[in-house]
Amino acid sequence: MRETQNPGIKKRSSNKEFAVVTYFFLILYAALFIYFCYFIAIKSESFINHAANPRLSVMSEHTIRGEIRSSDGKVLATSKVSEDGTEKRSYPEGSKWAHAVGFAVNGMSGAEADANFYLLRSHAFFLERLKNDVMEQKNQGDSVYLTLDSKLQDAAYNGLGNYRGAVIALDPESGKILAMVSKPDFDPGKVEANWEILSSDEDSAALLNRCTQGLYPPGSTFKIITALAYFRDKKDEDTNFDCDGTFTSGGYTIHCYGNTAHGKQDFLEAFAHSCNTTFAKTGLILGKGDLRKASEDLLFNSKLPTELSHVKKSSFTMDDKADDALVMQTAIGQGDTLVTPLHMATIASAVCRGGEGVAP
Numbered sequence: 001m002r003e004t005q006n007p008g009i010k011k012r013s014s015n016k017e018f019a020v021v022t023y024f025f026l027i028l029y030a031a032l033f034i035y036f037c038y039f040i041a042i043k044s045e046s047f048i049n050h051a052a053n054p055r056l057s058v059m060s061e062h063t064i065r066g067e068i069r070s071s072d073g074k075v076l077a078t079s080k081v082s083e084d085g086t087e088k089r090s091y092p093e094g095s096k097w098a099h100a101v102g103f104a105v106n107g108m109s110g111a112e113a114d115a116n117f118y119l120l121r122s123h124a125f126f127l128e129r130l131k132n133d134v135m136e137q138k139n140q141g142d143s144v145y146l147t148l149d150s151k152l153q154d155a156a157y158n159g160l161g162n163y164r165g166a167v168i169a170l171d172p173e174s175g176k177i178l179a180m181v182s183k184p185d186f187d188p189g190k191v192e193a194n195w196e197i198l199s200s201d202e203d204s205a206a207l208l209n210r211c212t213q214g215l216y217p218p219g220s221t222f223k224i225i226t227a228l229a230y231f232r233d234k235k236d237e238d239t240n241f242d243c244d245g246t247f248t249s250g251g252y253t254i255h256c257y258g259n260t261a262h263g264k265q266d267f268l269e270a271f272a273h274s275c276n277t278t279f280a281k282t283g284l285i286l287g288k289g290d291l292r293k294a295s296e297d298l299l300f301n302s303k304l305p306t307e308l309s310h311v312k313k314s315s316f317t318m319d320d321k322a323d324d325a326l327v328m329q330t331a332i333g334q335g336d337t338l339v340t341p342l343h344m345a346t347i348a349s350a351v352c353r354g355g356e357g358v359a360p
């Protein structure tokens, strides 16, 4: 009996093993196929666009680097080929677009870096390309249009004047960056010639794009985040804030701007007045975990969801050991908190959209 039963049992178990192995490989192939499609459709361009990819330098040997233009068509970067075949990149608008457009030498920056692949790709008419290939001439690379608008860029550049700092404007609906100015600036056409000075001058740090890489105390713009934490947890408590222009706790005093006494006001009025004493009190009511949670929900200490490269992370570092002075300062945007202008514009856009964020 045993001898006649055993082969059947063995057969069933080996059938089962066979099925497991078959399904395992089927699932593996399906996963590989899905990843392959994903890579081709979505990932391959960013992979090719990586500065370290040698394929780009091969592409540049066969292509005249394309133009970079503003959304309204103004030429911001263009390449000309002289009779001896050398290609020269020029920037007709000079330093006004320095950080947004960037440069295509010495490691690249700005749109020149982020759109490198598209500038080296050619969709010229195929007969034209065929003729160029036969005659061993370069094809014209594609033009890249930025989301930035030349009139808004003019306004931002002139408005900032000779101050050091940054101006950035976002369209809150689409997340499109409409203007991006950082000063001190530089002439992108002279980066190679001036590289020694530009890269070593830490005082003016002209190469730094202050919109995306400058970290600043957020000041009163941080009151948006304190207000968010307040509305989440404490809006039912103490809705009347009486401001006499100063507020002291733990031996530290916070002043309203110009020592203005805002008097009795509810939280929304205090927000409208940017009342420092109300927000310092709110910080103490909230507790440190609430401010940290609201900040991190708004992407402090995280990477922003943007395809722009070299964007710094904003930082919120206040922990449970912080004293009253630091809590009060943090709640009004002073203290140790640091933010990029791009990040703050993104938070303001989320307010415009009723709380829903948008990728810049």
Ligand SMILES: [Zn+2]
Pocket: 243, 244, 245, 256, 260, 261, 262, 263, 273, 274, 275, 276, 277, 278
């Ligand atoms: Zn006040």
